Amino acid sequence: MSTDTKKQIYKPRPVTGFPEWLPEVRLVEQQWFDHIRRVFESYGFCSIETPSVEELDVLRAKGEVDKEIYVIERLHKDDNEKSDARLALHFDQTVPLARYVAQNFNELVFPFKRYQMQRVWRGERPQAGRFREFYQCDIDVIGIDTLPLHFDAEMPAIMWEVMNGLPGMEGEKIQMRISNRKILSGFMKDWGVPDPAAALRILDKIEKVGEGQTFSDLSKVCSFTGREDWNAANMLMGLAKIKATTSKDLKDQISKLRMSPGTPTYLEGIEELCTVLDHLSHLPEGAVVADLSIVRGLDYYTGTVYETVFVDDPGYGSICSGGRYDDLAGSYINKNLPGVGISVGFSRLFARMVDQKKIDVTRKSPAHILLVMTAEERRGEIAKTAQALRARGFNVEMYHAAKKIPDQLKYASRKGIPFVWFAEEDGTHQVKNMSSGEQTKTEPQSWVLPEGYARHEAA
Structure with missing residues (x-):
């Protein structure tokens, strides 16, 4: 028998729809997370984390989302195990939040303000800007019985601060588009549209399919009798075309439509949207626009809704969205728990900025400083310098071997480490700026990052 056995090698390949970054990209991704976390916490939001999986019935409790759900099953099940999957990966974080609040209701303080930064999974066809894991x-x-409307305005204000502080987003123009689903749903109730949910889903796709196709699709679901001049599809299209930057402008445009005053729901939606616009008037002109075509696809939204787009690339779709829901937790607890929320499609946005080379990926290491290793017998002594610098908040890497100085400088250059530190045998110290080439005397207890490097400092 031959003893010559050839090792079988499996050539790995990327799994489409599941992004994976090199260290230099991951470093910037972490900076994004840190910035977003700081902004959220500055407004008093607390962090929670829910399991990656939920019971399938929990995820199915709101909306028709079966096609997006990944179920969890063991490859080898015991004979007495049920064949049907009971657990699934969550497709968003709002439904798990509702379950979390219901289960922990007695321990939480309301209004309950939480932030959550986790992966979610959706069974979508992978393409540019669309992932299966992100x-x-x-x-x-979330409040009990009621939730003040000013929270509806706080959501986009926070996200505006988030977006405009992300590294690489400095030159991007974004616009937050808001509406209120009560306006369209109240109108459809007044006009007797038989399937309002279907009509809203059609309007939600107006930018993708165009006005002509939208009108054609609306006409099929908007049957009515006893109306003159305008039909329901025409009126819905007229509303959907309204865009305004102020509450006065919004009311003026609505008043020009030939229509009855509407139901209380319709009028309430207009007043709520005007109130939100007024609360957001401190943002730059054009930052927020009332756009009545925004309805959001998920049926659990009941009031204010948000979408955020790139002004110069509106076809890319929404990068930040959400809205008001009257009682999302009602399927899990006998309490009225209204809420409002907004979400950044983090991976989608980040991938776009990477693809367009708008983020700085020159650094392959979080280290501010590389400590030169002149001799192995000095490693303990040099480590004390590293510890002193780390105690002051600097990230410090010690070189792994006592090699030639040019080799160590090359290593720092390849990893994008901006400063190289020399701890000399006589107790003196020097630091080399890898960008300028300047080398100066210094001390571990007094050295500071030069101006322009402050953004790399530890938080």
Whole structure:
């Protein structure tokens, strides 16, 4: 028998729809997470984390989302195990939040303000900007019985601060588009549209399919009798075309439509949207626009809704969205728990910025400083310098071997480490700026990062 056995090698290949970054990209991704976390916490939101899996019945409790759900089963099941899957990966973080609040109701303080930054999974066809596994960064506020409307305005204000502080987003123009589903749903109730949910789903796709196709689709679901001049589809299209930057502008445009005053729900939606616009008037002009075509696809939204787009690339779709829900937790607890929330499609947004080379990926290491290793017998002594620098908040890497100085400098350059530190045998110290080439004397207890490097400092 031959003893010559050839090792079998499996050539790995990427799994489509599941992003994976090199260290230099992951470093910037972490900076994004840190920035978002700081902004969320600055408004008093607390962090929670729910399991990656939920019971399948929990995920199915709101909306028709079966096609997006990944179920969890063991490859080898025991004979007495049920064949049907009981657990599934969560497709968003709002439904798990509702379950979390219901289970922990007695321990939480309301209004409950939480943020959550986790992976979610959806069974979508992978394409540019669409992943099967991706991060979302959510904030939500949940109240008992009532929730003040000013929280509906706080959501986009927070996200505006988040978006405009992300590294690489400095040159991007974004616009937050808001509406209120009560306006369209109240109108459809007044006009007797038989399937309002179907009509809202059609309007939600107006930018993707165009006005002509939207009108054609609306006409099929908007049957009515006894109306003159306008039909329901025409009126819905007229509403959906309204865009306004102020509450006065919004009311003026609505008043020009030939229509009855509407139901109380319709009028309430207009007043709520105007109130939110007024609360957001401190943001730059054009930052927020009332756009009545925004309805959001998920049926659990009942009031204010949000979508955020790139002004110069509106076809890319929404990068930040959410809205008000009257009682999402009602399927899990006998309490009225209204809430409002908004979510950043983190991975989708980040991938776009990577693809367009708008983020700095020159650093392959979080280290501010590389400590030169002149001799192995000095490793303990040099380590004390590293410890002193780390105690002051600097990230410090010690070189792994006592090699030639040019080799160590090359290593620092390849990893993008901006400073190289020399701890000399006589107790003196020097630091080399890898960008300018300047080398100066210094001390571990007094050295500071030069201006321009402050953004790399430890938080």
